[in-house]
Amino acid sequence: MKKNITILGAGLVGSLLSIYLAKRGHKINVYERRPDMRKEKISAGKSINLALSDRGWRGLERTGIADEIRKVAIPMYGRMIHHVNGEVNFQPYGEKDQAIWSVSRGGLNIELMNLAERNPGVKIFFDERCTGVDLENSVAKFENQLTKKNSSVESDVIFGADGAFSAARHQLQLSTDRFQYSQYYIEHGYKELNIPAAENGEWNLEKNALHIWPRGGYMLIALPNIDGSFTCTLFFPFEGGESFSKLDTKEKTIDFFTRVFPDAVPLMPTLADDFFRNPTGSLVTVRCFPWSYNDTMCLIGDAAHAIVPFFGQGMNCGFEDCTILQELMDENETDWEKLFKDFEQSRKPNSDAIAQLALENFIEMRDLVGDKKFLLRKKIEAWFHEKHPDQWLSLYSQVTFSAHIPYSVALSNGKRQDEIMKKIMEMEHIEERWNSEEVEKTMLNLLSWLA
Amino acid sequence: MKKNITILGAGLVGSLLSIYLAKRGHKINVYERRPDMRKEKISAGKSINLALSDRGWRGLERTGIADEIRKVAIPMYGRMIHHVNGEVNFQPYGEKDQAIWSVSRGGLNIELMNLAERNPGVKIFFDERCTGVDLENSVAKFENQLTKKNSSVESDVIFGADGAFSAARHQLQLSTDRFQYSQYYIEHGYKELNIPAAENGEWNLEKNALHIWPRGGYMLIALPNIDGSFTCTLFFPFEGGESFSKLDTKEKTIDFFTRVFPDAVPLMPTLADDFFRNPTGSLVTVRCFPWSYNDTMCLIGDAAHAIVPFFGQGMNCGFEDCTILQELMDENETDWEKLFKDFEQSRKPNSDAIAQLALENFIEMRDLVGDKKFLLRKKIEAWFHEKHPDQWLSLYSQVTFSAHIPYSVALSNGKRQDEIMKKIMEMEHIEERWNSEEVEKTMLNLLSWLA
Incomplete structure (x- = not known):
């Protein structure tokens, strides 16, 4: 019953998966392309901060390190919107105590790797690039990035947790009819930028919020770090009128930022240097099927379903993959081909749904959150939710503050809510009577009609 | 101004393109992976007959061989629907004299290759598999399939006309950020089958029609050949209740055909042999972008936009690519980078549109054409078109019997027509008053509202 398992990738999902599998008594070797980040401090200048939410916490809680992580995570209770004229306003994400949690990708990954290696059954090998997989025989091939030596590793099962540009997935594509x-x-591409801590070590902006500078076609965001700094990310078109291609000198860059993000610039002393030192990342959505090959290989996390970061669900979805796989293993520990088929059947509609929601949420973040009509809609939804909590939960809360509503159900609920709210927003003088009995009745009626 | 041009692929589009380019004075070498079909009779048992329609004819007319082709093509003026109970009924495609033309893929390809080679500037090399392209330097690499010798060919420009599994496109994917x-x-997959000619050399079914046996989830079709035979194609699910996976013996296959295609079976003496000798083909839609690399390479035809065959537009769309490229060259014969950019910008929305229409038309062909409501809708459309020819042209006619309405315009017109006809079909007692003044007025009203 106990298997020799190879995991490709020691990222967040690969590391968490190794812990889960080790608890079930399997022997696991993890192969990671990059160096051990615990030994060498490497920053590619490409990180987008993570926001842990309920699905992610649920995945971590099974490992027993959730409390430890919570100590170094910062709760963000809402969005802080920065307008061009300097005005800011705060939009809570959910109920008063509900938050998403800013964590360092590197820090969380290190914790998970340390925890994994505390299991005698888990070994992690670094600098090993996967060059191919013999799927029939479950043999993974590697090239060591330091010695350039090639090796082959035979095992019972391979998990491809090797990210958006997965070598495992590429092999599956070549081998599957x-x-x-x-x-x-x-x-749009993205650029990592920085707001350092104040001299007293405190935060230069409200600490417990996710800051957004929405500008219609693009946006800047900032997430707090525990050292008092903020990691900022500019999401910006590659080409066009206002785009990365146009900002080709430090002067133009500073001019642009001063014009469109005036309150952020004074907080960013290294802006121009960061801008030209850090690479411009691209943002991809990858969809594929199947995710598995017989009983020998299965994809998980970004390797199976890379998504854009605008719903803050990439890692959360990957951790949920581990939770669901774990639950399926509780029911079936012998037939791994069936296990993989059940897993991909269960997860595919949900990963497709969150991929779509993540693309749609970019428009909300970069544009709508600065829009008065949109804010009124949110206000009506919150008011109605308070009156009828069993009848209305915002799409954001379904995705973020639930670990039990499947993404695909949240997506279809959200579409229904869109239809209802479109009709409500078309009601005459809705601005004045948004919290009237008539609006309440209309919403209840629409809910029952569209049930 | 005159270029050395390499074309990958001597299929229908590659051959036609070589003729176009030779007329402009360029020197063209065409490299084809397969053997010369004029020397070796090879049938993979995978052909789906072609239906030439207006866009295809327009592409051919510029070469001067349209009349020659028309002599060996068979006009099909409509669909002949075969019901399970043996009833047949005929649905015209358009006006009385409008037809799509059944031609042999091999025959047409041979004509085009012969015509190409009559130009002193065109050479075709066979058995040369493209193994890669150096896009920066416009060098294509080949492996000869007979001698296994490798070679490199440098030229000014490369066209990738190498089909749905294009090596040129794969190179572009690897080289493009x-x-x-x-x-x-x-x-669904497909299987080529055969209805031979009658003993007197005549056709065993109505010659001037495209025959369809629509069965909801799947269908059989038959297109006439000039030798009196019909090439049949079964479009059928790979897996599931009624599927290729279930028909694993000759007995089961004959039983199945006898049950669902009772009037076809007596005409197919080699049914069981054909079924197990011919391979099961798969049906893919490929979408990609960009199609070009600087001024050195450009994709065309299936290599840029493989589509499913259900609107009969694969070749027609590829020939239209050649027509449009030609027109762009008339305006700009010097800046090839701009030429390629203009070409891909012009064609991408149209190839996306026909890809979608082709997928949607499968449902019409295999299911709706046997449906009474659908036939009534078609009847109303035809009646209204006759009364208001300037206001209503069926989607099918826009795609098939026009060489000037872009596919993307046809798609959006079609969606508008769907909306209108949905409302018309919901009118009470529409069956009785389908040709009433009220229906006419309602359609005119809806047309002006939805303009």
């Missing part, structure tokens, strides 16, 4: 595959890049 | 790519396989 009628493999469904799409890679879709949005027109 | 943020390459958009998707391959989507439908759940």
Whole structure:
């Protein structure tokens, strides 16, 4: 019953998966392309801070390190919107005590790797790039990035947790008849920037919020770190009128930021240097199917379903993959081909749903959150939710503050809510009577009609 | 101004393109992976007959061989629907004299290759598999399939006309940052079957029609050949209740055909042999972008946009690619980078549109054409078109019997027509008053509202 398992990738999902599998008594070797980040401090200048929410916490809680992580995570209770004229306003994410949690990707990954290696059954090998997989015989091939030596590793099962540009998935694509595959890049790239801590070590902006400078076609965001700094990310078109291609000198860059993000610039002393030192990342959505090959290999996390970061669900979805796989193993520990088939059948509609929601939420973040009509809609939804909590839970809360509503159900609920709210917003003088009995009745009626 | 041009692929589009380019004075070498079909009779048992329609004819007319082709093509003026109970009924495609033309893929390809080679500037090399392209330097690499010798060919420009599994496109995917790519396989495969000519050399079914046996989830079709035979194609799910996976013996296959295609079976003496000798083909839609690399390479035809065959537009769309490229060259014969950019910008929305229409038309062909409501809708459309020819042209006619309405315009017109007809079909007692003044007025009203 106990298997020799190879995991490709010691990222967040690969590390968490190794802990889960080790608890079940399996022997696990994890192969990671990059160096051990615990030994060498490497920053590619490409990190987008993570926001842990309920699905992610649920995945971590099974490992017993959730409390430890919570100590170094910062709760963000809402969005802080920064307008061009300097005005700011705060939009809570959910109920008063509900938050998403800013954590350092590197820090969380290190904790998970340390925890994994405390299991005698888990070994992690670094600098090992996967060059191919013999799927029939479950043999993974590697090239060591330091010695350039090639090696082959035979095991019972391989998990591909090797991210958006997965070598495991590429092998599956080559070996599977009628493999469904799409890679879709949005027109925006991203750039990591920085707001350092104040001299007293405190935060230069409200600490317990996710800051957004929405500007219609693009946006800047900032998430707090425990050292008092903020990691900022500019999401910006590659090409066009206002785009990365146009900001080709430090002067133009500073001018642009001063014009569109005036309250952020004074907090960013290294802006121009950061801008030209850090690479411009691209943002891809990858969809594929199947995720598995017989009983020998299965994809998990970004390797199976890379998504854009705008719903803050990439890691959360990957951790939920581990939770669901774990639950399926509780029911079936012998037939791994069936296990993988059940897993991909269960997860595919949900990963497709969150992929779509993440793309749609970019428009909300960069544009709508600064829009008065949109804010009124949110206000009506919150008011109605308070009156009828069993009848209305915002899409954001369904995705973020639930670990039990499948993403695909949240998506279809959200579409229904869109239809209802479209009709409500078309009501005459809705601005004045948004919290009237008539609006309440209309919403209840629409809910029952569209049930 | 005159270029050395390499074309990958001597299929229908590659051959036609070579003729176009030779007329402009360029020197063209065409490299084809397969053997010369004029020397060796090879049938893979995978052909789906072609239906030439207006866009295809327009592409051919510029070469001067349209009349020659028309002599060996058979006009099909409508669909002949075969019901399970043996009833047949005929549905015209358009006006009385409008037809799509059944031609042999091999025959047409041979004509085009012969015509191409009559130009002193065109050479075709066979058995040369493209193994890669150096895009920066416009060097294509080949492996000869007979001698296994490798060679490199440098030229000014490379066209990738190498089909749905294009090596040129794969190279572009590897070399282009943020390459958009998707391959989507439908759940159905296809199988080539045969209805031979009668003993007197005549056709065993109505010659001037495209025969369809629509059965909801699947269908059989038959297209006439000039030798009196019909090439049949079964479109059928790979897996599931009624599927290729279930028909695993000759007995089961004959039983199944006898049950669901009772009037076809007596005409198919080699049914069981054909079924087990011919391979099961898969059906893929490929979408990608960009199609070009600087001024050195450009994709065309299936290599840029493989589609499913259900609107009969694969070749027609590829020939239209050649027509449009030609027109762009008339305006700009010097800046090839701009030429390629203009070409891909012009064609991408149209190839996306026909890809979608082709997928949607499968449902019409296999299911709706046997449906009474659908036939009534078609009857109303035809009646209204006759009264108001300037206001209503069926989607089918826009795609098939026009060489000037872009596919993307046809798609959006079609969606508008769907909306209108949905409302018309919901009118009470529409069956009785389908040709009433009230229906006419309602349609005119809806047309002006939805303009």
